[in-house]
Amino acid sequence: MTTSADDSRTARLLATLRGPSEPRQRLFALSTIVNTIGMGIFISAGTIFLIRSAGLSPTTVGIGLTVGSLVGVGAGVLIGDLADRRGAREVVVVAMALEAIASLGLVLVDSLWSLIAVATLAAVGRTGSVSARGALIGILAEEGKGAQLRTYLRAVTNVGLAIGTLGAAAVLAFDTRQAYLAMIIVSTLTFLGGAAILSRLPHLPPTRVLNRDADARPDRRWIALRDRHYLGLTAAAAVASLQYSVLIQALPVWIVLRTESPRWMAAMVMFVASVLVAALQVPATRSIDGPRSAARLLVRSGPLFLVAWILMAYASGPSAWIATGLLLVGVVVHSLAEVWQAAGTFELSFALARPDAHGQYQGVMGLGHGIAEAVAPAVVITLCISAGKLGWVALGVIVTVAGVVCAMVERHWAASRATPAGTLAAEPSAG
Structure with missing residues (x-):
């Protein structure tokens, strides 16, 4: 028997899925x-x-x-x-x-x-x-x-x-x-x-x-580049974002060269992941109600990536059917981890930014992701393909630690905004 609370949660979920x-x-x-x-x-x-x-x-x-x-x-x-x-x-x-x-x-x-x-x-x-x-x-x-x-x-x-x-x-x-x-x-x-x-x-x-007497000065205008908390978040989130290149660069090569799975699986995993992320992104992250809950999702996403990549790594060796099954289960776990990490990063990238400078702050976050995206092929190919199964595990540990660092930055940021009495300061910290 459903309760009014259940009906309310269902109604909120359906409203969210319908979009804005x-x-x-x-x-x-x-x-x-x-x-x-x-x-x-x-x-x-x-x-x-x-x-x-x-x-x-x-x-x-x-x-x-x-x-x-x-x-x-x-x-x-x-x-x-x-x-x-x-x-x-x-x-x-x-x-x-x-x-x-x-x-x-x-x-x-x-x-x-x-x-x-x-x-x-x-x-x-x-x-x-x-x-x-x-x-x-x-x-x-x-x-x-x-x-x-x-x-x-x-x-x-x-x-x-x-x-x-x-x-x-x-x-x-x-x-x-x-x-x-x-x-x-x-x-x-x-x-x-x-x-x-x-x-x-x-x-x-x-x-x-732009105020010519104040904001035009380089030390006043580029506030995001002086925000230590945001720069720390950007660096940790950039390392965590290496996971995006796994499905695009590492996994297709791994499937074709190291597994008995059919070659068409190299394209199918991308399709399956896209469908799953589209379906899971909104409902899986509706628990976020602020920076702290977002940080918790980031921390939880790391171990899930590790599990997913161990499954993918051990698809090398078994028969085609077993390999395909391991790959598909790995993609499902990876997709859930991805939506948690993405939503947590989104929330923190907005929460830790100054409201009147979102473009500049998002530019800094994009700079970190851009650098990670540029070096990611060399990193993930070296670890996942050249280093083999241990490389998949190593990458999982790296991404897990990066998620924990994001949460640590959020805690330090929250503490820096608190007054001695324990209330929040009126203005966001700029570092």
């Missing part, structure tokens, strides 16, 4: 899903296009993408600050336009230098878009619910990625120049479509007006 009712937030969500469909296609087939159709070697592709990412990684802080001072909507639209240009520019890639140029432009657009979106979320979300909106948008993102992954499977099945060109055109159109939808939002006033 506020029109501007719904427009934001629509823009996100349109954009990420094309992103899902390219994540799954883009590297293969550069090798199979553009004629570049795998080494050249790896170098070009890494260099481009490193060159563009610092742009997020500058663009996020620009969004705070000039208006987030316009900055996001321009950043997405840069991504569209970079996407279309892929058809001209025929050498390392042209790849670096396109990859740099794409990295500037991507990091800028992420930072400016953080500012936009801070404006559109109700007070104290920025992480909740971002969590919902991440679920929407994974729906788009799952759809895009199916499109990539079709492209890879044809494996022709025409199919790859169609993929690039679709990806470009999704960036433009997402920007067009977002441009329907009304102008949103800047959250931070």
